[in-house]
Amino acid sequence: MTKGDKPALVQELVTQLKTLKGAVITQYQGTSVGQMEKIRTELFNEGIHYRVAKNSLLKRAIAEAGMTEPENGVLDHPIALAISNDDEVTVAKVLTRIQKTFETIVPVGGIVDGAFV
Numbered sequence: 001m002t003k004g005d006k007p008a009l010v011q012e013l014v015t016q017l018k019t020l021k022g023a024v025i026t027q028y029q030g031t032s033v034g035q036m037e038k039i040r041t042e043l044f045n046e047g048i049h050y051r052v053a054k055n056s057l058l059k060r061a062i063a064e065a066g067m068t069e070p071e072n073g074v075l076d077h078p079i080a081l082a083i084s085n086d087d088e089v090t091v092a093k094v095l096t097r098i099q100k101t102f103e104t105i106v107p108v109g110g111i112v113d114g115a116f117v
Contacts, residue, residue, distance in 0.1 A: 006057060013053065013061035016081075022088025023111040024095050028052070028080050030104040039098055039105065046094045049083045070116040074109040088112050 028036065036052075043050045055075050062069050069075065084091040092110070099105050110117045 009054075010057050010061050010064065013058060014065045016049075016083055017061055017065040017067060017111070017114075020083050020085055020111065022084050022091050024082045024091050024107050025074055025109040025111070026080050026082060026095065027077055027106045027108055028104060029078060031102060035102055035104070039102055042098060043082055043094060046090060047084065047086055048091050048094060049085075050080060051083070052078070052080045055079065065114075067111075067114055068116070070109060072109070074116075077108075079108070 031039070040050045055078070058079075058081075059069060059075060082091050082095055092107075095105065095107055099107070
């Protein structure tokens with residue numbers, strides 16, 4: 001990713017943060033690329049977008065979206081976002097099911113109605 005790509009990525013994150021119904025923040029350390037592809041495919045089939053987010057860009061997007069950054073340090077570790085634009089409950093249910101197969105996917109927080117939970 002070049003320096004010129006970052007503003008567009010931040011704007012994409014801002015749009016996603018403003019329009020999401022619910023999201024689950026996960027740590028993914030120890031997950032292989034092949035496993036991540038399987039997870040993304042399974043989530044996509046449920047209407048959920050899963051993306052790894054660079055913390056500094058996500059923090060910028062949170063500020064630009066008018067949200068308050070969580071105080072629990074969740075954004076201090078490598079994370080991925082599972083985002084649903086349709087339903088705030090389904091994303092948690094599907095990730096719980098996926099976590100049974102892929103134990104390296106660990107939910108550490110969430111976003112509902114524009115607020116961190």
